[in-house]
Amino acid sequence: MNEPPIASDIHRNSATLPDPIWNAGHEAMLNMAAAHALAFRRSVDKRKQWPEKSFAEMRDVFARDLPAKGCDGAAVIDELVRLSADGLSAMTGPRFFGWVIGASHPVGVAADWLTSAWGQNTGSHTATPSAAACEEVAAGWLLDLLQLPSKCSVGFVTGATIANFTCLAAARGEVLRRTGWDVEAQGLFGAPPVDVLIGDDAHTSVFSALQFLGLGNNRVIRIATDYMGRMQVAAFKFAIAGCSGPIIAIAQAGQINTGACDPMSEIADIAHRHDAWLHIDGAFGLWARACPEVASLAAGCELADSWATDGHKWLQTPYDCGYAIVRDAEAHRRAMTITASYLPAVAEGERNPSYFVPELSRRARGFATWAMIRALGREGIAEMVGRHCRIARRMANALAAEPGIAVMNEVALNQVAVRFGADLPLERGDELTAAVIDRLQADGTCLAGGAKWKGCWIMRLSVISWPTTEADADRSVEAIIQAWRAVR
Numbered sequence: 001m002n003e004p005p006i007a008s009d010i011h012r013n014s015a016t017l018p019d020p021i022w023n024a025g026h027e028a029m030l031n032m033a034a035a036h037a038l039a040f041r042r043s044v045d046k047r048k049q050w051p052e053k054s055f056a057e058m059r060d061v062f063a064r065d066l067p068a069k070g071c072d073g074a075a076v077i078d079e080l081v082r083l084s085a086d087g088l089s090a091m092t093g094p095r096f097f098g099w100v101i102g103a104s105h106p107v108g109v110a111a112d113w114l115t116s117a118w119g120q121n122t123g124s125h126t127a128t129p130s131a132a133a134c135e136e137v138a139a140g141w142l143l144d145l146l147q148l149p150s151k152c153s154v155g156f157v158t159g160a161t162i163a164n165f166t167c168l169a170a171a172r173g174e175v176l177r178r179t180g181w182d183v184e185a186q187g188l189f190g191a192p193p194v195d196v197l198i199g200d201d202a203h204t205s206v207f208s209a210l211q212f213l214g215l216g217n218n219r220v221i222r223i224a225t226d227y228m229g230r231m232q233v234a235a236f237k238f239a240i241a242g243c244s245g246p247i248i249a250i251a252q253a254g255q256i257n258t259g260a261c262d263p264m265s266e267i268a269d270i271a272h273r274h275d276a277w278l279h280i281d282g283a284f285g286l287w288a289r290a291c292p293e294v295a296s297l298a299a300g301c302e303l304a305d306s307w308a309t310d311g312h313k314w315l316q317t318p319y320d321c322g323y324a325i326v327r328d329a330e331a332h333r334r335a336m337t338i339t340a341s342y343l344p345a346v347a348e349g350e351r352n353p354s355y356f357v358p359e360l361s362r363r364a365r366g367f368a369t370w371a372m373i374r375a376l377g378r379e380g381i382a383e384m385v386g387r388h389c390r391i392a393r394r395m396a397n398a399l400a401a402e403p404g405i406a407v408m409n410e411v412a413l414n415q416v417a418v419r420f421g422a423d424l425p426l427e428r429g430d431e432l433t434a435a436v437i438d439r440l441q442a443d444g445t446c447l448a449g450g451a452k453w454k455g456c457w458i459m460r461l462s463v464i465s466w467p468t469t470e471a472d473a474d475r476s477v478e479a480i481i482q483a484w485r486a487v488r
Contacts, residue, residue: 135366254285
């Protein structure tokens with residue numbers, strides 16, 4: 001067996017290795033990059049959570065004519081760090097609540113560094129057996145963690161948008177196949193129309209996926225939702241009864257503003273009685289199933305036909321990492337398989353990573369996923385999800401106790417929708433809410449963003465960064481309240 005060289009051997013022998021394959025300058029450059037990366041991570045807790053400079057300002061910083069000649073790689077890296085510094089968000093920090101994104105745990109970052117250094121193009125299991133095997137094991141772990149059927153296929157994609165795209169491509173192919181139409185071969189010209197039912201408060205990434213697949217983002221049948229953004233069962237039942245052809249139903253685990261999950265068991269029962277394919281967009285909410293404390297919120301998700309979720313959210317992998325999970329592995333494979341004479345054959349029982357994603361060339365995302373699950377384990381993931389949900393409730397309770405601040409959702413998961421001046425006319429409340437967000441971002445203690453929810457402007461807090469503690473929550477609440485008191 002070939003053992004990897006230890007660091008001291010690499011350093012000792014680097015000067016004697018042939019250039020340009022490897023030399024001491026390359027090693028010094030990579031060490032410099034690592035030092036810069038470590039310095040950034042050390043500073044995250046102390047720096048403003050929002051960038052110091054705007055996009056317009058950073059565009060001026062980076063503005064350069066195309067260089068006629070190259071220059072030393074170490075100088076390039078040093079310049080890149082210097083130019084980028086003021087335009088970086090503290091997205092890996094403990095008080096970044098602006099979007100539902102994880103904080104790139106150091107274990108995942110280390111695995112991702114190795115992934116880049118190894119440079120494995122994970123299009124074929126025969127050319128990259130380590131990457132393919134690691135991905136296969138990580139896929140099994142994911143299904144176990146999320147309590148989904150063990151025979152499901154898993155595609156490692158960029159994120160929830162492409163995960164939704166991949167799953168819905170499998171859904172489109174299968175529901176049309178049942179009518180005798182081969183959409184992979186014949187396309188949509190002349191195909192029976194597919195009815196798509198979706199909740200009125202679904203995430204925009206799902207509508208994008210439908211657009212990319214030729215199913216349209218406006219011709220869907222939108223189902224009424226309740227005050228938390230959950231699909232109303234009666235409305236879904238009524239709508240699906242009016243469909244006569246192939247049907248795809250799309251539910252949601254984790255509404256982006258409230259964290260709410262659709263009533264999955266009831267929706268799945270109705271969908272399957274109409275021979276519909278049920279897909280769940282569970283970008284972050286599906287991870288509730290990994291935590292006994294909140295798993296009941298996502299009960300019934302196992303009854304669906306496909307699921308989209310992210311690794312770079314609650315699993316804290318670096319960008320980019322998402323998972324397209326499909327119950328019918330053959331439908332998944334039919335929708336995604338790329339064939340060419342130069343590609344290696346796949347033996348019976350072997351899993352080829354590119355059979356389940358829309359890319360042939362891609363990075364080996366399985367390494368970081370494997371590393372994060374191995375590092376945290378079932379108990380660590382459950383603890384983190386539960387802790388974030390408790391912190392969200394803590395923040396909501398503290399904010400709601402301040403006069404003039406209203407929490408607009410039931411905080412069951414990790415999302416908090418906050419409204420300022422809720423007792424005032426709509427337009428004035430919108431102005432005050434926007435003003436608080438602006439002041440908070442300028443302060444930089446924590447980062448929160450705005451969103452439109454049920455006709456009014458809100459501040460949305462997304463608690464999902466692995467280092468966030470109760471102390472971070474309390475410090476952030478204090479900053480939010482101070483911003484509110486200053487503008488009201």
